[in-house]
Every structure is written in C-alpha cells, then in structure tokens.
Amino acid sequence: MTRPLRLGVNIDHVATLRNARGGPHPDPVRAAHAAIAAGADGITAHLREDRRHIRDADIDRLMAEIDRPLNLEMAATAEMLGIALRHRPHAVCLVPERREERTTEGGLDVAGQAAHLEPMVRALSAAGIRVSLFIAPEPDQLRAAQAVGAPVIELHTGAYADAGTDAARAMELRRLIDAAAQAETLGLECHAGHGLSFDNVAPVAAIATIVELNIGHFLMGEALFLGLEATVQDMRRRMDAARTGGAAA
Ligand code: PXP
Numbered sequence: 001m002t003r004p005l006r007l008g009v010n011i012d013h014v015a016t017l018r019n020a021r022g023g024p025h026p027d028p029v030r031a032a033h034a035a036i037a038a039g040a041d042g043i044t045a046h047l048r049e050d051r052r053h054i055r056d057a058d059i060d061r062l063m064a065e066i067d068r069p070l071n072l073e074m075a076a077t078a079e080m081l082g083i084a085l086r087h088r089p090h091a092v093c094l095v096p097e098r099r100e101e102r103t104t105e106g107g108l109d110v111a112g113q114a115a116h117l118e119p120m121v122r123a124l125s126a127a128g129i130r131v132s133l134f135i136a137p138e139p140d141q142l143r144a145a146q147a148v149g150a151p152v153i154e155l156h157t158g159a160y161a162d163a164g165t166d167a168a169r170a171m172e173l174r175r176l177i178d179a180a181a182q183a184e185t186l187g188l189e190c191h192a193g194h195g196l197s198f199d200n201v202a203p204v205a206a207i208a209t210i211v212e213l214n215i216g217h218f219l220m221g222e223a224l225f226l227g228l229e230a231t232v233q234d235m236r237r238r239m240d241a242a243r244t245g246g247a248a249a
Contacts, residue, residue: 007236008193013217036068038231075094084129093132094134096108105136118148125149130151137176146188193214201213201239202238206243
C-alpha cells in the first residue's frame with residue numbers, strides 16, 4: 001500500500017521578511033493558516049538561537065492558533081530544550097546551528113555528539129514530543145540516530161538539490177534512496193528536506209518510505225509570483241503525482 005506523503009511548510013522566511021522592517025507584516029502565522037488552507041499537513045518553524053527569523057512570540061501564537069501539527073526545528077541546547085518542554089509541540093527536529101555540530105554536508109553530527117543528544121532525545125520523547133534528527137544520508141549517522149533513541153530522521157536533501165550535473169544529482173538521489181531503505185531497516189520514520197523545489201521534488205517524493213517533506217525557501221520565494229496558496233497547492237500536486245507514480249509535470 002502506498003504510504004501517504006505529508007507536506008510540512010516551513011514559514012521561517014515570512015519572518016525573515018517581517019524582521020527586515022521591524023513591524024508585524026508579513027505575519028508568519030497568517031502564512032501558516034494560508035499554507036494549511038492550501039493543503040499543508042503541518043507547519044515547520046526554526047527558532048534559532050539568534051532569533052534571526054522566527055521569534056518566541058511566533059511559537060506562542062503558532063501553538064495557540066494553528067490546528068495542524070507544529071514541527072519545531074531547534075538546536076540541541078538547554079535553552080531550546082526548555083522552550084520545547086514548555087510548549088510541547090507535536091514534533092521537534094534537532095538541527096545543527098554551529099559548525100562544530102554538523103557534518104561536512106550540513107547535517108547534525110549525531111555520531112560525534114551521541115552523549116549530548118541521547119538525554120535530550122529522551123527528555124523530549126518523555127514529554128510526548130516526536131523527535132527527529134536532521135542528518136546527511138550517511139549510514140553512520142543513521143545508525144547513531146537509532147542508537148540515541150530518535151524515532152525519526154530527516155534526510156538533508158541539500159547535496160541533492162545543489163548538485164551541479166545530472167550525474168552528481170543521480171548519485172545524490174541514490175544516497176537518499178539507500179538512506180531511506182536503511183531507515184526502514186532500522187525502524188526509523190524517514191522525512192526529508194532542504195532545497196526542494198518544483199523542479200527537483202518529484203524523485204524524492206517518489207521514494208516510498210519517506211513520509212514527510214519539509215519545504216520552505218522555494219515555496220516562499222515562488223509565492224511572490226503565484227501566491228502562497230497556489231504555490232503550496234502546486235507543490236502538493238507534484239508530490240502526490242510522484243508518490244502515486246503519475247507524471248509530476
Ligand atoms: N528541513 C530542515 C530540518 C531545515 O532546517 C530546513 C530549513 O533549512 C528545511 C527542511 C527546509 O529547507 P528549505 O527552506 O530549503 O526548503
């Protein structure tokens with residue numbers, strides 16, 4: 001049976017635009033409502049340590065006002081753990097923010113930070129929060145994610161999205177396919193995201209064991225031209241077509 005593929009819409013860059021002027025407009029929570037109306041299954045927001053886009057008050061409002069799951073992306077710090085435990089969002093995705101936390105491809109270095117991450121995963125899980133780890137499609141990192149007790153991984157699709165040639169893209173897609181298969185074997189739920197667009201989403205959406213894509217930058221940029229709801233609807237259509245084997249035009 002084909003597994004459904006969820007779309008999490010990342011609204012960070014609505015906040016980036018808002019913060020450029022310092023006022024309340026455009027409102028990321030309004031964008032969340034529009035994305036949900038257009039078919040988003042959930043909303044993703046990254047509360048960065050420097051608060052460069054999403055701010056604490058946005059998380060308060062998202063928790064209070066949206067009726068779909070919130071996936072809170074955050075660094076694995078004591079401050080962020082406190083915030084997550086206070087809000088108890090549906091999911092937390094632990095992401096690297098500092099150079100020493102990441103592998104060369106930009107994912108979280110779970111293997112190198114297992115002792116730090118394991119208690120964090122445990123505390124979040126004990127609070128009923130579904131924890132995912134944002135990692136490159138590297139076998140060691142998947143094994144480490146399982147070892148620290150995370151139920152979910154999100155595969156970093158940046159190397160695939162940024163590949164400069166067809167051959168490089170095919171190689172990066174192969175790594176994503178292999179990692180998704182490894183996740184299935186390890187009993188990890190598999191998500192993916194970063195740099196996905198209308199042009200490159202279909203091959204990733206076609207990987208049957210990936211059950212969620214988190215997409216932000218492209219959707220917000222394209223929304224300037226098509227409108228947010230039309231953009232989200234178009235992405236949904238492409239994802240669904242690829243998942244069911246239809247043409248992802
Ligand atoms: N998933 C995670 C864990 C992220 O940190 C981000 C933002 O970098 C995304 C998905 C979405 O990436 P993009 O904005 O490039 O679509």
